[in-house]
Structures are given as C-alpha cells and as structure tokens.
Amino acid sequence: MYSSMLRVPSEVLAQFDGLQRQVEQLLGLRGATSIRGSRNGFPAINMGSTPDAIEVYAFVPGVDATSLEVTVDKGLLSIAGERASVVPAEGTTNVYARERYAGKFKRVIALPEDADPAQVQAQYRDGVLRITVNKRESSKPRRIDVQ
Template sequence: MSSLVPRSIFDDFFKDFAPAFYVRPLHGDALPNPSKIKIDVKEDDAAYTVHAEIPGVPKDDIQVSIDGNVVSLRAEVQQKDEKKEGEKVLRSERYYGAVERSFQLPADVDAAQAKAKYDNGVLTLTLPKKQSGATQRLKID
C-alpha cells in the first residue's frame, strides 16, 4: 500500500541523521520492501506480459508461482563477504535475505502455458489467460 502521508524533498536527505544513525549495523540497511521489485504489467487479448526488475540476482535464486490470478515473485539475495588481510570494512550497504512481491491480475492465468525469461536483471513473464469454458445458454422452462 502506498503511504498517504505527503513526503518532503528533504526526507531522503535527512534519513541518515535519524536518532539511531550511530547504532546501525555494520552490514547494511534493511532489506528492500516489496515495492522495490518494480513491475510493469501489459495486457492483450490472449495474455499478460510482466516485466520485473530484479537486478543482481542469479536466475536460479528467483522463484515465480502462479495460483489462479495471483502471481508471486520471490528472490533470494545473498551478500558475499570477502575480507582480505590488512583490510578493514568501514561500512557495507550490501545485504542478504529474500524479497517477495505478489499481485493479482484481472483474470486467471494458464500456469501450464506460462513462460519466464531473465535477462540483464529483468524478469519477463508471459502469462496466457486461462480460456474459460464455452458459454452455454440455458433453456428457460
């Protein structure tokens, strides 16, 4: 959900001067919230096309699940720390963990025909619409 509180242009500038600034963990900020996986959804008569930005994640660490008209994206993000002799880490903003996002489409998806492609940090999903059964006209007695 988006916040209804108006944001000031100074919010991002002063966020590092929060009262807890000096007690933040050495290994980075909190994991990005689900809105950090940015998506574009397009629709035509036969299918939905979803483009999701998931940069820096190997394709083996991305999971897509489809349940009716709900699509869920999950990415495992891992930080690889390498400490060399004589080196001292002053601050690291990289992180590890999982980010997840789900969204609902207007119609059910044919999961058996769905396709996914990951290239240059962008996940492209082609999600065919499930064909509903033929409409049957009832005879009124």
C-alpha cells in the same frame, strides 16, 4: 472570522511531518535495511496487457536465475528469490550507506480474472525476469455470425 480559525501555522505542520518521520523510523517503515522492509516492494515491476496475454517484467539485477521461483496459485503470481550481498566483510571497509538491498524477497501480484494459470512462461535475461501469462480463450473477444 472563520478563515482565521482555519489557518494553521507552518511550523505546526513541520512539527507534524517530523513526528511522522520519527514514528515511521521507529516502526521500521522508513529507511528499511532489508528487501522485505522496502516501501515499494522488491523487485520493481512493470505490468501490462496485450490482447493475448498479461506481461510482467520484474527487475531483479544481481539475482542468480537459479534462485528465482515463480508460482501461480488462486489468481496470485508470486516471485521469490534471494540476492547475495556484495558488501565486503565487516572490518575491511567502513560502509557509510547501503542502498542496494540483499537477502530473501517475495513479491505477490494479483492477476486479472481472464489470466490462465495453466499457461505461464518465465524468461530471465540481463537482470530482467519476463513472465507471460496467457489469457483464457473464453475471455477473448470472438466474432459471432448472425444467421
């Protein structure tokens, strides 16, 4: 008796999905046309840890290294910059799709507590920004001699 009350027709779920897509599009959450509005954030990052450091790889193809700004403040790592548009001027080409975003961007990443903000290095090569944040010496495991 109760199982029949819990069944929802599939067309109702499809209508809810369509309504959700429409609301997201109206609010600018879907099909964003700028880097700031992208769902997953730009730049895409890989982040990992070694015994000595935290390593962040930010994938920023087409960005000039001089436009990149990396800062660390209060445990937050910020990556900011600007990627120029490669789309030709209006009127010369009909653009049907624009999936590569252009414009200013900023990505903020929370660092672990053992990160040392005084020891940060950043290197840019072939569209990949590698940021190494050394760990504090006090957070590293150390051997204690028993007497």
